[in-house]
Amino acid sequence: MSAVNLFSLKEQLQVRHFINAHKILTPLVVLGLMIYYGCWSETAWLYLALHGTYCFLWMIKDRTFPDRRFEEKIHPLAGFIFVFFMLGGYWVAPFIIIYQKVSAPAWLIGAATFLTIFGIFLHYVSDAQKYTTLKIKKGLITTGLFSLTRNPNYLGEMMIYLGFAILAQSWLPILVLLYWWAFFIRNMIKKDQSMARYPEFAEWKESTGLLFPKIFK
Numbered sequence: 001m002s003a004v005n006l007f008s009l010k011e012q013l014q015v016r017h018f019i020n021a022h023k024i025l026t027p028l029v030v031l032g033l034m035i036y037y038g039c040w041s042e043t044a045w046l047y048l049a050l051h052g053t054y055c056f057l058w059m060i061k062d063r064t065f066p067d068r069r070f071e072e073k074i075h076p077l078a079g080f081i082f083v084f085f086m087l088g089g090y091w092v093a094p095f096i097i098i099y100q101k102v103s104a105p106a107w108l109i110g111a112a113t114f115l116t117i118f119g120i121f122l123h124y125v126s127d128a129q130k131y132t133t134l135k136i137k138k139g140l141i142t143t144g145l146f147s148l149t150r151n152p153n154y155l156g157e158m159m160i161y162l163g164f165a166i167l168a169q170s171w172l173p174i175l176v177l178l179y180w181w182a183f184f185i186r187n188m189i190k191k192d193q194s195m196a197r198y199p200e201f202a203e204w205k206e207s208t209g210l211l212f213p214k215i216f217k
Contacts, residue, residue, distance in 0.1 A: 013073065013074055013075075013076055013079055014070065014071050014072060014073055014074065015069075015070045015071070015072050015074050015079065015083055016062060016066065016067075016070035016071060017079070018074070018079040018080065018083035018084040018087075019070060019083060019084075019087065020058075020059065020062060021084055022083075022084055022087040022088070022090075023055040023058045023059060024055070024059070026051055026052070026055050026090075026091070027048060027051065027052035027055055027056075029091055029094070030044075030047060030048045030051060030052065030091075030094045030098070031048060033094060033095060033098040033099070034048070034098055037098050037099055037101075039097075039098040039099075039101050041097075041101060041102075041103060042103070042104075042109075043097055043102055043103055043104045043109070043167060044094075044097055044098050046104070046109060046112070046113075046167065047093070047094050047097055047164065047167055048094075050112070050113065050116045050163065050164065051094070051164055054116065054120060054160060057120065057124060061124055061127060061128075065127060065128050065131035065132070066131070067127060067131075089176040089179070089180075090161060090164070090173075090176060092168075092172050092173050092176055093164050093165050093167065093168040093170075093172075093173035093176075094164075094168075096168040096170050096172065096173070097167055097168050102167070102168060102169055102170075104167050104169065108166060108167065108169070109167075111163070111166065112163040112164070112166055112167050113163070114163070115159045115160065115162050115163030115166075116159070116160050116163035116164065118156075118159060119155075119156040119157065119158070119159030119160035119161075119162075119163060120156065120160060121156065122145065122152045122153065122155055122156030122159065123152075123153050123156030123157050123160065124156070125145060125152075126144075126145045126146065126152035126153040126156065127153050129141065129144045129145060129146070130146075130153070139198060140195060140198050140200055140201060140204060142200065142204045146208075147207075147208065148208065148213040149208055149209050149210070149211060149212060149213050150188070150191075150192070150204070150205070150208050150209070150210055150211075151184075151188050151191075151210060151211055154184045154187070154188060154211065155211050155212065157184070158177075158180075158181060158184065158211075161177055161180070162177060165177055185210075185211075188210055188211065189210075192205070192210065
C-alpha cells in the first residue's frame, strides 16, 4: 500500500470500524471453531446464538442510532492493536467452551441467558434514549433509565459479557472482563467529572448510582 493510500485510509477510519469488524467476525469465528473442533454441544450453540444475536443487533444499532464517541478518527495500526485486538480477548470464552467441549448445567444456562437479555435491553435502550434525546436537546439526560443509574449502557454491556463468560466456567474469561470493567469504570469517572459542569448534576448524582441504581435515597 502506498503512502498516499495509507494516509487516505488513516483519514477515513474510525474507532467504530474496528468495533464493527469484531462484531461481524465474532459469529463467524465461533462457528469456525465449532467446525474445526467438531463441537456441536448445546452450550456451544447457545453461546453462538447469544453472542451472534448481540453482534447482529449491534450492527443495526450502529446503523440506526450510532454512538458518536466511536466516530473518532484512529490510525489503522492503533485501531487494530488497541481496539480490534483488545476486543479479541472476548473470544477466549467461546474458545474454551468449544475446545474443551464444556457443558454448562441448566441453572448456568438460565443465568447466562438472563444476564445477556437483560444486559442487551439496558445497553441498547439507553443508547437509543441518549441518541434521540441529544438530537432534541443537549445537556444531561436524567430521565428514563438514566433516572436509575448514570451509566445504564455500561451496566448493560457488563452484564452481557458476564453472561457470555460464565458459560465457559473458567477464570480466563473473567480476567478479560476485569480488564474491560476497569476501563469502563475509568470512563464513567471521567464522564462524571465532565458532567459536573452542569448545575443539576449534583442533585442527579445524589439520586443515582455510578453503575447500579441506589436502593436507598
